[in-house]
Amino acid sequence: MNRRDFLKILGLFALSPKKIYSESRNTKNAVVIGAGIIGSSIAYELSKRGVDVTLIDKNLPGSGCSGSSFSWINATYPKKPYSYNLFSQLGMNAFRFVEKELSLDIKWNGSLEWSSKKKDQEKLIDSINELKKYPKYTPTSIIGYRKARKLEPNINFERNENIIFSKADGAINTNDAISKMIDAIKKNGGSVLCPCKFEQIIDSNDSFTTIKTSTGIFKSENVIFCNGIDVDKSLNTNFLKKPRPGVIIKTKPTKKTINSIIYGPKIHAHQQRNGQIIIGEQITAPIRENSESHLKRISNHFTNMVDNTTYFNSSEILVGWRPIPRDDIPIIGRFKSKSIYVAVMHSGISLAAIVSNLVTQEIVDEVDSKLLDDFRPSRFF
Numbered sequence: 001m002n003r004r005d006f007l008k009i010l011g012l013f014a015l016s017p018k019k020i021y022s023e024s025r026n027t028k029n030a031v032v033i034g035a036g037i038i039g040s041s042i043a044y045e046l047s048k049r050g051v052d053v054t055l056i057d058k059n060l061p062g063s064g065c066s067g068s069s070f071s072w073i074n075a076t077y078p079k080k081p082y083s084y085n086l087f088s089q090l091g092m093n094a095f096r097f098v099e100k101e102l103s104l105d106i107k108w109n110g111s112l113e114w115s116s117k118k119k120d121q122e123k124l125i126d127s128i129n130e131l132k133k134y135p136k137y138t139p140t141s142i143i144g145y146r147k148a149r150k151l152e153p154n155i156n157f158e159r160n161e162n163i164i165f166s167k168a169d170g171a172i173n174t175n176d177a178i179s180k181m182i183d184a185i186k187k188n189g190g191s192v193l194c195p196c197k198f199e200q201i202i203d204s205n206d207s208f209t210t211i212k213t214s215t216g217i218f219k220s221e222n223v224i225f226c227n228g229i230d231v232d233k234s235l236n237t238n239f240l241k242k243p244r245p246g247v248i249i250k251t252k253p254t255k256k257t258i259n260s261i262i263y264g265p266k267i268h269a270h271q272q273r274n275g276q277i278i279i280g281e282q283i284t285a286p287i288r289e290n291s292e293s294h295l296k297r298i299s300n301h302f303t304n305m306v307d308n309t310t311y312f313n314s315s316e317i318l319v320g321w322r323p324i325p326r327d328d329i330p331i332i333g334r335f336k337s338k339s340i341y342v343a344v345m346h347s348g349i350s351l352a353a354i355v356s357n358l359v360t361q362e363i364v365d366e367v368d369s370k371l372l373d374d375f376r377p378s379r380f381f
């Protein structure tokens with residue numbers, strides 16, 4: 001070997017392993033707009049596949065709907081038609097992998113649902129019978145209050161004999177998950193920029209999209225819009241219904257009171273591993289009321305449903321705005337040019353893991369997923 005060749009080989013070994021890896025992989029790049037659960041999960045999966053990813057948010061990660069979510073991971077009866085229900089079932093399964101990778105705080109203790117009004121209870125049972133007609137559904141049974149009390153000794157089930165037990169459901173600490181994803185994105189070589197607001201698309205074709213943001217211009221092969229209720233404004237579309245608000249109360253960490261997800265007549269609740277109880281309401285938030293009246297209303301319902309609550313110790317009263325597609329079904333796929341992608345949905349917590357997996361496949365491997373056929377944005381134009 002002559003000296004020149006020897007120096008060449010030496011030079012190769014001087015490159016960092018990451019550099020050799022990215023050059024041989026012909027690295028793709030992506031800008032993800034919105035660091036809620038959907039954008040953070042997608043950016044995380046892309047970073048795992050070696051994509052040069054930049055995640056931006058106009059505020060802090062998790063400051064949108066995701067941070068004010070009830071965070072129930074499920075594929076229960078309201079998820080219809082079957083393609084959407086099956087997608088949600090796969091979503092639950094996909095979370096098991098991310099849970100392991102990132103040590104997420106998820107409690108898989110199932111959910112218990114009942115109603116105190118006879119008519120609503122009958123409707124509930126009808127919905128379960130409908131669910132059971134699907135070729136596959138998550139394990140769902142009907143149990144009486146005595147059995148339910150064994151699972152949840154502190155809950156007043158009002159002697160209901162027909163409680164829906166969906167035993168595979170989980171509840172996640174969403175803010176914790178987003179923050180772990182963001183750490184992992186950075187560790188994998190990606191960037192997270194906050195605050196950085198998407199302002200407009202300057203130019204777009206199948207190869208690149210150029211966008212203007214509050215911190216400068218980005219040109220990328222993939223610009224992925226995961227900005228929840230703001231997506232219509234950004235893309236000048238009409239994908240979403242008027243967003244619907246919901247109140248969420250997060251208590252201070254408190255003694256172990258609830259094991260699973262309790263979906264009672266007025267409110268629903270679960271308790272995270274850190275002891276915080278997360279409480280949501282069935283009704284759309286009466287937003288004209290102030291935080292104090294939200295707290296009063298919800299704590300009344302809570303003390304009616306939960307025995308042995310000495311006092312109601314709230315630490316946060318949040319109002320979240322739900323991004324709800326016009327037909328209630330997720331919107332996932334390329335939009336107009338190949339370099340623009342959109343991912344917006346309700347039940348985004350339940351779906352984040354499967355969505356990020358499939359979006360990453362579509363972007364990195366350039367293979368369209370059949371599982372996403374029913375959810376394409378093209379159905380709206």
Ligand SMILES: Cc1cc2nc3c(=O)[nH]c(=O)nc-3n(C[C@H](O)[C@H](O)[C@H](O)COP(=O)(O)OP(=O)(O)OC[C@H]3O[C@@H](n4cnc5c(N)ncnc54)[C@H](O)[C@@H]3O)c2cc1C
Nearest residue numbers: 034036038058064065066069072198228246320347348350
């Ligand atoms: C009260 C309530 C309870 C819910 N309960 C559940 C549940 O139990 N299970 C479930 O699966 N789903 C539930 N949902 C729905 C779920 O929370 C949402 O579907 C999910 O959080 C949407 O996530 P996302 O990442 O798409 O949006 P978001 O979390 O809203 O994230 C969008 C991000 O984009 C950023 N952004 C917006 N515009 C721009 C811009 N121009 N430039 C840069 N950044 C921008 C925002 O700051 C925000 O951080 C609930 C929702 C609410 C409100």
